[in-house]
Amino acid sequence: MVEEEVSMVDITSKPPVYREASVRGLIKLKPQTINLIREGKIKKGNPFETAKIAGILAAKNTSQIIPLCHPIPLTHVDIQTRIVDTEKIEVFTTVKTEAKTGVEMEALTATATALLTIFDMVKQYEKDEEGQYPATEILSLKVESKTKKSSS
Amino acid sequence: MVEEEVSMVDITSKPPVYREASVRGLIKLKPQTINLIREGKIKKGNPFETAKIAGILAAKNTSQIIPLCHPIPLTHVDIQTRIVDTEKIEVFTTVKTEAKTGVEMEALTATATALLTIFDMVKQYEKDEEGQYPATEILSLKVESKTKKSSS
Amino acid sequence: MVEEEVSMVDITSKPPVYREASVRGLIKLKPQTINLIREGKIKKGNPFETAKIAGILAAKNTSQIIPLCHPIPLTHVDIQTRIVDTEKIEVFTTVKTEAKTGVEMEALTATATALLTIFDMVKQYEKDEEGQYPATEILSLKVESKTKKSSS
Amino acid sequence: MVEEEVSMVDITSKPPVYREASVRGLIKLKPQTINLIREGKIKKGNPFETAKIAGILAAKNTSQIIPLCHPIPLTHVDIQTRIVDTEKIEVFTTVKTEAKTGVEMEALTATATALLTIFDMVKQYEKDEEGQYPATEILSLKVESKTKKSSS
Amino acid sequence: MVEEEVSMVDITSKPPVYREASVRGLIKLKPQTINLIREGKIKKGNPFETAKIAGILAAKNTSQIIPLCHPIPLTHVDIQTRIVDTEKIEVFTTVKTEAKTGVEMEALTATATALLTIFDMVKQYEKDEEGQYPATEILSLKVESKTKKSSS
Amino acid sequence: MVEEEVSMVDITSKPPVYREASVRGLIKLKPQTINLIREGKIKKGNPFETAKIAGILAAKNTSQIIPLCHPIPLTHVDIQTRIVDTEKIEVFTTVKTEAKTGVEMEALTATATALLTIFDMVKQYEKDEEGQYPATEILSLKVESKTKKSSS
Numbered sequence: 086m087v088e089e090e091v092s093m094v095d096i097t098s099k100p101p102v103y104r105e106a107s108v109r110g111l112i113k114l115k116p117q118t119i120n121l122i123r124e125g126k127i128k129k130g131n132p133f134e135t136a137k138i139a140g141i142l143a144a145k146n147t148s149q150i151i152p153l154c155h156p157i158p159l160t161h162v163d164i165q166t167r168i169v170d171t172e173k174i175e176v177f178t179t180v181k182t183e184a185k186t187g188v189e190m191e192a193l194t195a196t197a198t199a200l201l202t203i204f205d206m207v208k209q210y211e212k213d214e215e216g217q218y219p220a221t222e223i224l225s226l227k228v229e230s231k232t233k234k235s236s237s
Numbered sequence: 238m239v240e241e242e243v244s245m246v247d248i249t250s251k252p253p254v255y256r257e258a259s260v261r262g263l264i265k266l267k268p269q270t271i272n273l274i275r276e277g278k279i280k281k282g283n284p285f286e287t288a289k290i291a292g293i294l295a296a297k298n299t300s301q302i303i304p305l306c307h308p309i310p311l312t313h314v315d316i317q318t319r320i321v322d323t324e325k326i327e328v329f330t331t332v333k334t335e336a337k338t339g340v341e342m343e344a345l346t347a348t349a350t351a352l353l354t355i356f357d358m359v360k361q362y363e364k365d366e367e368g369q370y371p372a373t374e375i376l377s378l379k380v381e382s383k384t385k386k387s388s389s
Numbered sequence: 390m391v392e393e394e395v396s397m398v399d400i401t402s403k404p405p406v407y408r409e410a411s412v413r414g415l416i417k418l419k420p421q422t423i424n425l426i427r428e429g430k431i432k433k434g435n436p437f438e439t440a441k442i443a444g445i446l447a448a449k450n451t452s453q454i455i456p457l458c459h460p461i462p463l464t465h466v467d468i469q470t471r472i473v474d475t476e477k478i479e480v481f482t483t484v485k486t487e488a489k490t491g492v493e494m495e496a497l498t499a500t501a502t503a504l505l506t507i508f509d510m511v512k513q514y515e516k517d518e519e520g521q522y523p524a525t526e527i528l529s530l531k532v533e534s535k536t537k538k539s540s541s
Numbered sequence: 542m543v544e545e546e547v548s549m550v551d552i553t554s555k556p557p558v559y560r561e562a563s564v565r566g567l568i569k570l571k572p573q574t575i576n577l578i579r580e581g582k583i584k585k586g587n588p589f590e591t592a593k594i595a596g597i598l599a600a601k602n603t604s605q606i607i608p609l610c611h612p613i614p615l616t617h618v619d620i621q622t623r624i625v626d627t628e629k630i631e632v633f634t635t636v637k638t639e640a641k642t643g644v645e646m647e648a649l650t651a652t653a654t655a656l657l658t659i660f661d662m663v664k665q666y667e668k669d670e671e672g673q674y675p676a677t678e679i680l681s682l683k684v685e686s687k688t689k690k691s692s693s
Numbered sequence: 694m695v696e697e698e699v700s701m702v703d704i705t706s707k708p709p710v711y712r713e714a715s716v717r718g719l720i721k722l723k724p725q726t727i728n729l730i731r732e733g734k735i736k737k738g739n740p741f742e743t744a745k746i747a748g749i750l751a752a753k754n755t756s757q758i759i760p761l762c763h764p765i766p767l768t769h770v771d772i773q774t775r776i777v778d779t780e781k782i783e784v785f786t787t788v789k790t791e792a793k794t795g796v797e798m799e800a801l802t803a804t805a806t807a808l809l810t811i812f813d814m815v816k817q818y819e820k821d822e823e824g825q826y827p828a829t830e831i832l833s834l835k836v837e838s839k840t841k842k843s844s845s
Numbered sequence: 846m847v848e849e850e851v852s853m854v855d856i857t858s859k860p861p862v863y864r865e866a867s868v869r870g871l872i873k874l875k876p877q878t879i880n881l882i883r884e885g886k887i888k889k890g891n892p893f894e895t896a897k898i899a900g901i902l903a904a905k906n907t908s909q910i911i912p913l914c915h916p917i918p919l920t921h922v923d924i925q926t927r928i929v930d931t932e933k934i935e936v937f938t939t940v941k942t943e944a945k946t947g948v949e950m951e952a953l954t955a956t957a958t959a960l961l962t963i964f965d966m967v968k969q970y971e972k973d974e975e976g977q978y979p980a981t982e983i984l985s986l987k988v989e990s991k992t993k994k995s996s997s
Contacts, residue, residue, distance in 0.1 A: 697885050697886070697887055697888075697890050697891045698890055699889070699890030699891070699895060700888075700889060700890060701889075702889070733849050734849070735849055736849075736852075737851070737852060737853075737854070737913055738849050738850055738851030738852060738913075739849045739851070743851060743912055743913070746912065747910065747911060747912050750910075751910060758899065758902075758903060758910075758958060758961075759899060759958070759961055759962055759965050760895055760898065760899050760962065761889055761890075761895070761965060761966070762965060795976075797968070797978070798961065798964070798965050798968075801961055801964065802961060805957045805958075805961060805983075806910060806911070806957075808986075809910075809911055809950065809953055809954060809957060810911055810912065812950070812953065813911050813913060813914060813950050814913070816949070816950075824947075824991050824993065825988070825990065825991060826949070826987070826988040826991070829987070829988065830985060830986065830987045831957075831983070831985065831986035831987070832984075832985065833982060833983065833984065834960075834982065834983035834986075835978070835981070835982045835983070836977070836978040836981065838977065839976050839977060839978070841976065
């Protein structure tokens with residue numbers, strides 16, 4: 086049997102303080118798809134707005150998606166999207182709360198969900214003739230910064 | 238007002254056929270963390286088993302995480318994890334079903350969730366002195382193959 | 390691309406205070422159906438008790454149903470149902486909390502869900518010969534009052 | 542104790558056939574708010590796109606929101622929004638499936654959620670000086686049509 | 694690292710057939726509480742109706758509660774409650790479907806949730822002076838029968 | 846119509862204090878199955894680790910599973926599993942929080958879910974030749990202790 090037993094960190098005695106985390110993510114798409122996004126011609130709807138909504142909902146549901154995350158009363162989720170160049174889109178998320186533990190997993194979950202939603206919104210343009218996705222790839226997902234500040 | 242209106246693809250008239258999708262994902266961790274995983278010494282529990290369970294649950298919940306995905310009765314989800322080298326871990330997911338539409342978003346959502354869960358399980362070892370994560374990064378998430386076969 | 394970017398209101402710096410919201414809703418049913426409810430003869434079960442339970446569960450899940458709502462630790466949800474006249478039923482909901490933002494969306498979501506559940510419980514009696522619902526209609530859903538009180 | 546016992550309809554022996562349901566809903570807002578929507582100036586984001594996404598997600602989650610609804614593999618959800626006049630917005634939803642039971646509850650749940658989301662997106666403009674909503678009201682929610690067709 | 698790797702059973706190639714499972718559960722309460730239930734005097738509401746609704750919802754959500762369960766389109770859930778004697782209540786659940794795998798976990802999850810809900814509805818009467826529950830206990834949860842029948 | 850109306854307890858005015866609850870549960874399995882668990886040979890994966898993860902997730906989701914439970918920000922969930930003898934496994938759960946109401950329902954829900962997950966993980970070894978489960982039974986689920994302490 087395993088030595089490592091699954092266990093949630095006990096945060097009972099930690100004081101609730103202001104916490105913030107920012108995460109950056111990057112997805113590679115075909116240049117033609119980036120053009121269609123730029124021109125507002127994606128048939129399933131605006132990929133950026135849909136991605137933001139999906140990401141915000143996922144941030145709030147993190148403690149049901151990542152097994153050992155504590156439930157945290159998020160006070161703000163901000164998701165920005167940006168066309169970086171002819172084949173890359175960036176998602177940048179900031180999550181804020183006043184809680185006993187940090188919110189980097191919430192920001193990561195929101196950003197991953199936003200990137201996956203962009204993939205879903207444009208996947209019909211990314212497929213090749215055999216129905217494969219040779220060009221599409223999430224290239225990076227990284228915590229940019231984490232802040233903790235006592236409220237006093 | 239936007240030109241692009243959000244709309245779900247209508248799959249009513251498509252016949253249900255056998256469908257499969259495989260997705261590969263990669264996360265970069267510190268070599269010390271990889272060693273701790275190898276030795277079974279991660280304090281929060283086995284990161285690979287926890288990641289697999291989180292990924293399987295997420296695959297089954299994809300139509301609530303990605304807004305325009307159809308609900309699909311998955312018949313199999315398999316998630317494999319592997320230490321690639323001194324600083325990379327790979328997650329490889331295969332999803333199967335008999336349905337009117339493909340399961341690449343389910344495989345992507347499962348893999349992303351498994352990678353995020355690995356991050357969460359080891360994050361205490363990845364933090365530097367200032368509580369930041371300079372080394373940790375999801376490096377890739379990509380559909381490896383997608384198959385469709387009429388059941389006859 | 391859209392000018393309006395989806396964004397959650399930042400409530401981080403607001404103090405948690407006592408908050409209450411009341412919502413009234415009205416559904417029109419056929420007089421025969423109202424009679425069956427009065428006599429306790431609805432085959433699928435008591436529509437009022439089922440509606441209250443569904444409404445309470447929905448109130449607690451509002452931040453997953455309405456995309457930009459903050460998660461709020463509700464401390465009370467009360468749902469009252471009443472036969473108004475021969476063809477109308479009223480649902481009246483009060484939600485209470487101590488939080489950084491108001492709970493009118495929680496009370497609205499609970500009331501809408503309770504009304505929809507009443508519809509579902511009695512829909513077999515509301516159908517005409519062609520399976521249509523010419524008489525059934527949710528007639529109103531309105532915030533009756535909203536209160537905010539500093540706890541001191 | 543109650544005579545009416547809660548019970549789910551047994552649909553085991555019904556054949557799966559094509560099913561469709563359409564629902565119309567109406568919300569009353571202040572003329573100034575309608576103008577802001579028309580001009581694309583709602584600060585929280587585009588209310589129509591957000592409402593559509595929330596409605597589609599709710600349609601797919603109906604069997605968890607309305608207690609006695611069966612889980613149904615929806616194959617299409619379409620939500621249209623329209624400014625009716627200087628103070629009314631209409632939401633019109635069509636849901637399709639191939640299933641053993643109808644989808645009117647799914648179309649109703651989607652439409653109610655879309656209307657509530659519009660409310661949430663514009664509520665800052667609807668409040669009066671005392672923080673009340675004297676003008677805002679969901680005016681109607683009604684099944685427009687229900688269709689059942691054997692697939693042969 | 695563990696030898697046993699978490700893996701979902703692959704049911705892709707199994708034909709969908711009629712399936713049924715029945716589960717019996719038993720909870721022990723104080724005789725005074727049983728009397729209050731009998732007289733319809735439980736302050737939080739009818740424990741049997743609330744338990745049935747909670748159980749039906751849980752049955753439909755089993756694949757999100759039990760990690761390796763497949764999503765199954767349930768066609769019927771029936772939950773019966775019965776006062777067995779002066780200190781025991783029985784919950785008996787039958788679940789039906791037409792699917793590639795059995796529904797005993799769905800029937801077990803529904804029954805467990807119904808028993809827990811009964812506990813919650815009456816817990817104020819079960820507490821002793823020190824706030825403990827010396828008498829209350831779920832005594833049994835057992836699959837009574839499982840049926841599989843090819844539909845031809 | 847019912848006398849007993851479903852109603853959530855109003856906890857608005859209660860102060861948040863430290864709360865803890867412990868629950869013990871017991872499941873009976875066949876001796877051969879217990880041996881397979883001991884030897885780490887369960888084909889679907891480690892039943893104890895999977896049960897712990899399922900239990901922790903369920904604890905955090907209690908207010909959506911048990912209708913009248915308040916949402917509570919859990920600060921710790923600990924689940925221990927133990928082979929008691931040749932045919933019994935014990936699950937022991939402790940839940941902690943700082944909240945306006947107790948967490949015994951959270952500890953009960955976690956334990957029940959862990960026991961059900963163990964059942965699911967080993968059910969292929971528990972079936973007899975006719976696909977029935979004559980030996981398998983959840984034998985007990987009981988609150989061991991409940992603590993409340995003002996934080997000052």
